[in-house]
Amino acid sequence: MAVVNMRAKYKVNTKTPGVPGVLKMTDEKFTFNPNDPRTSAKLDVGFRSIKGHKFSKEGSKLALLNLTLEEGGYIFEFDNFSDRNTCRDFVAKVLGKLQTVSSGKEDAKVVSEKPVPLFDEQLSTAEMERRMKLLQEDSELQKLHKQFVMSGVLTEAEFWATRKKLLNSEASRSSKQRVGFKSTMLADVRPLTDGRTNKVTFSLTPEIIHQIFAEKPAVHQAFLKFVPNKMTEKNFWTKYCRAEYLHRTKNSLAAAAEAAEDEELAVFLKHDDILASEARRKIRRVDPTLDMAADVGDDYLHLPDHGILRDGIKESNDAEHEHYKRTLSQDLNRHAAVVLEGRTLDVELGDTRTVAEALARSKQGELSAEASDDNASWRQSERVSRMTEIEDLQGPRGLPIASLCIKDPRDYFDSQQANALRALGDAGGGPKAANCDLSPEKAFESLSQQILKLKAVGLDDPIVKPEVSLKVMNTLAQPSGDKFFLGKDSQDEVLDRLPHGTREELLHHWKSIEELLRHFWSSYPITTAYLYAKVDRLKDALSKTYPKLEALRDSMQSDYRNQVGLLVRPMLQAVDAALAHAESEKRSTKTGARPNGLS
Amino acid sequence: MASAAPTKLYADDVSLVVVLIDTNPFFWTTSEKNSSSLSFADFISHVLPFLNAIMLLNQLNQVVLIATGVNSCEYIYDSSLPHQQSADGKMPAFYSEILTKLEQFVSKDQRLAKNDSSLTMSSLLSGSLSLALCYIQKIFRAGPLHPQPRILCLQGSPDGPEQYVGIMNAIFSAQRSMIPIDSCVLGTQNSAFLQQASHITGGIYQKPAYPDGLFQYLSAVFATDLQSRSFLRLPKPPGVDFRASCFCHKKTIDMGYICSVCLSIFCKHHKKCSTCGSNFNQSQQDASSTLDHKRKTPEA
Numbered sequence: 001m002a003v004v005n006m007r008a009k010y011k012v013n014t015k016t017p018g019v020p021g022v023l024k025m026t027d028e029k030f031t032f033n034p035n036d037p038r039t040s041a042k043l044d045v046g047f048r049s050i051k052g053h054k055f056s057k058e059g060s061k062l063a064l065l066n067l068t069l070e071e072g073g074y075i076f077e078f079d080n081f082s083d084r085n086t087c088r089d090f091v092a093k094v095l096g097k098l099q100t101v102s103s104g105k106e107d108a109k110v111v112s113e114k115p116v117p118l119f120d121e122q123l124s125t126a127e128m129e130r131r132m133k134l135l136q137e138d139s140e141l142q143k144l145h146k147q148f149v150m151s152g153v154l155t156e157a158e159f160w161a162t163r164k165k166l167l168n169s170e171a172s173r174s175s176k177q178r179v180g181f182k183s184t185m186l187a188d189v190r191p192l193t194d195g196r197t198n199k200v201t202f203s204l205t206p207e208i209i210h211q212i213f214a215e216k217p218a219v220h221q222a223f224l225k226f227v228p229n230k231m232t233e234k235n236f237w238t239k240y241c242r243a244e245y246l247h248r249t250k251n252s253l254a255a256a257a258e259a260a261e262d263e264e265l266a267v268f269l270k271h272d273d274i275l276a277s278e279a280r281r282k283i284r285r286v287d288p289t290l291d292m293a294a295d296v297g298d299d300y301l302h303l304p305d306h307g308i309l310r311d312g313i314k315e316s317n318d319a320e321h322e323h324y325k326r327t328l329s330q331d332l333n334r335h336a337a338v339v340l341e342g343r344t345l346d347v348e349l350g351d352t353r354t355v356a357e358a359l360a361r362s363k364q365g366e367l368s369a370e371a372s373d374d375n376a377s378w379r380q381s382e383r384v385s386r387m388t389e390i391e392d393l394q395g396p397r398g399l400p401i402a403s404l405c406i407k408d409p410r411d412y413f414d415s416q417q418a419n420a421l422r423a424l425g426d427a428g429g430g431p432k433a434a435n436c437d438l439s440p441e442k443a444f445e446s447l448s449q450q451i452l453k454l455k456a457v458g459l460d461d462p463i464v465k466p467e468v469s470l471k472v473m474n475t476l477a478q479p480s481g482d483k484f485f486l487g488k489d490s491q492d493e494v495l496d497r498l499p500h501g502t503r504e505e506l507l508h509h510w511k512s513i514e515e516l517l518r519h520f521w522s523s524y525p526i527t528t529a530y531l532y533a534k535v536d537r538l539k540d541a542l543s544k545t546y547p548k549l550e551a552l553r554d555s556m557q558s559d560y561r562n563q564v565g566l567l568v569r570p571m572l573q574a575v576d577a578a579l580a581h582a583e584s585e586k587r588s589t590k591t592g593a594r595p596n597g598l599s
Numbered sequence: 600m601a602s603a604a605p606t607k608l609y610a611d612d613v614s615l616v617v618v619l620i621d622t623n624p625f626f627w628t629t630s631e632k633n634s635s636s637l638s639f640a641d642f643i644s645h646v647l648p649f650l651n652a653i654m655l656l657n658q659l660n661q662v663v664l665i666a667t668g669v670n671s672c673e674y675i676y677d678s679s680l681p682h683q684q685s686a687d688g689k690m691p692a693f694y695s696e697i698l699t700k701l702e703q704f705v706s707k708d709q710r711l712a713k714n715d716s717s718l719t720m721s722s723l724l725s726g727s728l729s730l731a732l733c734y735i736q737k738i739f740r741a742g743p744l745h746p747q748p749r750i751l752c753l754q755g756s757p758d759g760p761e762q763y764v765g766i767m768n769a770i771f772s773a774q775r776s777m778i779p780i781d782s783c784v785l786g787t788q789n790s791a792f793l794q795q796a797s798h799i800t801g802g803i804y805q806k807p808a809y810p811d812g813l814f815q816y817l818s819a820v821f822a823t824d825l826q827s828r829s830f831l832r833l834p835k836p837p838g839v840d841f842r843a844s845c846f847c848h849k850k851t852i853d854m855g856y857i858c859s860v861c862l863s864i865f866c867k868h869h870k871k872c873s874t875c876g877s878n879f880n881q882s883q884q885d886a887s888s889t890l891d892h893k894r895k896t897p898e899a
Contacts, residue, residue, distance in 0.1 A: 440624070440625075440709070440712050441709075442628070443624035443625050443627075443628045444624045444705060444706075444708070444709040444712070446624065446627070446628045446631065447622065447624040447627055447628065447639055447705050448702060448705050448706060448709075450627070450631070450638060450639040450640040451639070451640075451643075451698055451701050451702045451705065452702070453640055454640045454643055454644070454698055455695065455698045455699070455702070458690050459643070459644040459647060459648070459690060459694070460640070460641055460644035460645075461644075463644055463645055463648055463814045464812070464814060464815055465811065465812075468809055468811050468812040468815075469812060469815055471808075471809050471812065472807075472808075472809055472812035472815045472816060472819075473815070475808050475809070476815075476816070476819050476820070476834070
């Protein structure tokens with residue numbers, strides 16, 4: 001039996017400082033003994049009552065582990081994360097095992113001759129966590145889980161077997177996404193002045209350095225070139241910060257002066273040639289079929305509060321120092337490009353040198369890929385030719401079509417007529433029968449007569465008669481009673497009209513019956529003793545739904561009972577069908593067994 | 600009269616209502632004998648005030664009346680045209696004009712019947728629907744400003760199955776131009792055509808339970824403009840029967856075989872399509888792929 005002993009602090013909630021002591025965990029329970037025996041914080045709790053566990057993220061302030069009960073829980077703080085992780089993994093294992101065992105035990109009661117103990121399935125912690133997470137997120141699922149797995153109708157493995165897809169999607173979702181660059185600009189590298197001296201401090205983190213490399217290839221290049229042959233890394237960054245500072249103060253004169261003195265510094269201050277050439281390369285690769293007018297409507301710079309207002313006063317116009325200025329829009333565009341490109345490095349951030357090299361390698365790779373991509377240019381030219389094609393100059397694009405030949409359209413129309421006439425006959429063709437003994441002359445005559453009468457006498461007055469009017473009002477105003485209103489989407493309305501509780505209950509019954517039936521039908525054909533036992537179990541559970549549904553229906557008030565009855569009927573029918581199938585299967589196996597027994 | 604002055608601005612509550620009235624003599628003669636249903640005279644007495652009411656609702660509203668006969672269809676009345684004012688005291692001028700036109704139409708319809716030996720008993724709904732759609736298209740093309748059109752079918756006689764294709768085409772063309780087809784069925788049975796028409800085009804289908812309260816049904820359900828409809832709780836249609844009938848035995852089926860070339864429907868597998876002559880049995884695989892087994896269920 002595994003035991004874990006760990007120094008920890010027990011906390012009632014995360015705010016309190018906590019009681020220091022020793023946490024001891026075994027397979028069955030965990031105990032907490034405070035260092036100070038006088039305090040009342042002594043714990044002795046069985047894992048059976050623990051519903052789950054939560055823990056603080058690695059790298060966060062405190063190493064916490066929270067063992068949750070139905071409500072509330074026990075929070076322990078550990079000295080460090082490795083201690084916490086040991087406990088966490090242990091708890092996860094114990095909880096996972098408990099869950100399968102609890103359902104497994106029930107199993108064992110029902111099926112004595114079970115061949116393979118399925119509950120012995122070894123689950124990884126990650127798998128367990130995924131399941132827990134799904135259950136936590138989906139209360140519906142949790143309810144079903146509780147109802148069937150806890151009560152032993154289904155085993156844990158059976159329950160999840162039908163939800164592999166859910167688990168897999170969860171797994172794939174959690175693993176794939178990588179953190180990209182922050183969308184904030186590098187303005188974060190703010191110089192800190194301490195007011196007293198003239199010293200300016202910049203603080204650079206590996207994260208920031210990576211971003212600088214990505215956004216400013218010249219700096220990246222320079223870093224690879226100078227460090228550590230020509231200068232130390234510290235010197236390099238000092239120079240860089242100096243250059244940044246000059247930029248920040250917008251002192252292009254000073255920048256020019258400094259650059260003249262120090263050629264390394266000049267690298268940072270001048271326009272980035274690499275960037276420029278990259279931009280040219282991109283421009284060459286721009287798809288010529290791109291419709292620039294397409295998003296002209298998206299231009300919202302003319303709207304107030306959009307765009308950047310610059311008064312132009314501060315921007316002195318000295319052309320000779322033009323090199324040493326960077327405009328805000330250049331910075332913005334570059335930053336946007338880098339963020340959109342995303343982070344392609346798989347290297348752990350930390351050592352600046354390796355990051356720089358990895359970045360250089362990936363750049364190289366991209367370039368060579370682009371160069372070798374002849375296909376792309378071919379595709380591009382093909383697209384251009386397609387887009388700029390002039391229709392008049394193209395030959396006819398004749399597709400080999402066989403024309404549709406309809407022998408005699410009357411075949412179709414006549415058939416429809418005959419069919420409809422029959423339908424009318426079925427519907428009690430009273431008027432039709434009367435029609436037939438009418439000669440057209442007589443019919444037309446009587447119609448003209450009526451029109452003449454109208455002309456002579458005038459219209460019926462009044463047209464709205466009180467007694468009829470009331471009846472019409474009633475049919476129009478009481479839609480629920482009218483047969484015209486039991487249309488296609490009346491089902492949803494019925495559900496909406498029911499009291500909330502009943503509605504939830506009905507939906508839950510549907511869900512649980514569906515779950516049971518899914519397992520039931522998937523067990524056929526029964527080939528093993530295990531499946532036989534499973535079907536037996538499911539049959540019991542299904543037959544238990546009858547009284548529940550009936551109780552639900554009978555508990556309703558009279559005006560809802562009918563509607564609930566209508567909704568319940570298909571559920572009962574589905575259960576009936578399953579049970580009937582089970583019966584007939586049993587009978588057929590019996591009759592099939594008899595001749596065997598005789599021979 | 601709301602004549603088409605070019606400067607007028609149409610709000611979204613201005614309607615153009617094209618009313619199709621059924622003048623099937625067979626239907627109206629039998630219905631006259633039946634005490635529970637309306638006579639044609641009663642029917643017209645209910646419809647004319649309704650037309651008047653629509654024109655009262657908005658000065659710019661426009662009404663077009665089309666008669667659906669058994670041999671022909673015709674425009675009876677168009678409120679946008681200039682009319683001579685000759686009120687005789689007994690009824691408004693346009694009532695008597697409509698009655699005179701109707702009388703002429705019926706006698707013309709009768710003359711056509713004499714010439715044509717193959718007499719049909721059903722009204723030419725497809726024809727009047729096409730007339731209505733043509734009129735609306737003319738309005739659409741007259742300029743960017745036009746009233747909101749809709750079609751109201753006041754149908755008594757049973758569906759004419761021989762018009763199935765024509766009516767379906769009209770329905771789809773109405774759907775494409777977003778013209779709702781409302782239908783008010785006065786006969787004893789529901790009209791499958793009009794049920795589908797209203798369902799597809801988003802119109803209202805109504806079969807009044809008390810035909811003698813027709814005016815009330817018309818004014819309560821069909822008078823409001825399309826904009827106001829969204830605020831009203833209008834009657835919902837009962838289920839629509841979308842089932843098709845097979846070409847070979849004319850049975851209404853809910854599952855069958857469809858020719859992949861001409862979309863003819865059959866209740867069982869054929870070697871050759873009887874409508875277009877396509878051969879289904881080129882090879883075993885072809886046979887299974889060209890014939891799709893599709894299911895259509897009635898929605899009721």
